[in-house]
Amino acid sequence: MKDFKTLFVFFVLVCSGSAYAAKVTQVKNKKVMISLDGTSASNGSEFFVLNASGKKVAIVRVTQVKGGKAIADITKGTAQAGYSLQAKGGGGGSSSSSSSGSGDSYYDRKLNNRANTGNSFGLVGGYLMNSMTATFPGGPQGATYKVNASMSGSGFGALGYYDYAMSPRFSLRGMGGLEQYNVAGSIATADCNLTTSCSVNLTYLSLYGYGRFNVTTSGNKFWLGGGYGYLYAMSKASNVLKADQITANQIFVLAAGMDFRLSAKTFIPVSLEYGLYPTSDSVKATIMYLRAGYAWNL
Missing domain, CATH: 2.40.160.20 (Porin)
Incomplete structure (x- = not known):
């Protein structure tokens, strides 16, 4: 019985970790850069932004996906680097994160060009x-x-x-x-x-x-x-x-x-x-x- 409880807790932690795998890595001018970490996303996908306490503090909408990262507009609330993301529902679709890219510099240019x-x-x-x-x-x-x-x-x-x-x-x-x-x-x-x-x-x-x-x-x-x-x-x-x-x-x-x-x-x-x-x-x-x-x- 004790082993079952231990496995159950481990299962919950793993599931929670995968649910909030995506996270905000950068915020500029009402836009965020997201590290998807395997999370499926496409143009138009919406996510809740959760703070360190798990409270929903913002909503973002993805505008570009490339190389395992994404750029999204902040449509409501405020976000900070390090906050995690949870799928809002109704968005998503197949991931385009397999597209070729050149890493953070590509997204820096995209964000800076809008500055x-x-x-x-x-x-x-x-x-x-x-x-x-x-x-x-x-x-x-x-x-x-x-x-x-x-x-x-x-x-x-x-x-x-x-x-x-x-x-x-x-x-x-x-x-x-x-x-x-x-x-x-x-x-x-x-x-x-x-x-x-x-x-x-x-x-x-x-x-x-x-x-x-x-x-x-x-x-x-x-x-x-x-x-x-x-x-x-x-x-x-x-x-x-x-x-x-x-x-x-x-x-x-x-x-x-x-x-x-x-x-x-x-x-x-x-x-x-x-x-x-x-x-x-x-x-x-x-x-x-x-x-x-x-x-x-x-």
């Missing part, structure tokens, strides 16, 4: 190439003729941004920081505060909102976008424009960029952008931005 499709934040520096054409009255003792001043210059900027992913293809970007708008030029008559040298020097508190479309969604990501900016002058100096013309401005922006991936979590964002101020009868202005920085995936 850049979520939310991110970063810091960027900018080089601004500015241009402005201003028309204003000139001449002694009143408006006797019109003066056209064509000016150009450059400035720098430092901003932070946050990208919120609506989908792998489309995201919304909020960005803010400080930027310089400096232009200067010469005219034939002394109508810029009694000189022929005209200038506008502004430091903006810049706030931008963009929509961004990812042309590619893995590896180095190429994107196109556009948006709107609100520019508030923190400091201002001009012998061309009136004070009420430079207190605050709006700007429309078109952009193209590339995110050069360094790792699953980090990348270098680079973009070329064109900004156009709303035109008026007296001022037309544009900015060409070149931005680069360092960013992190969340």
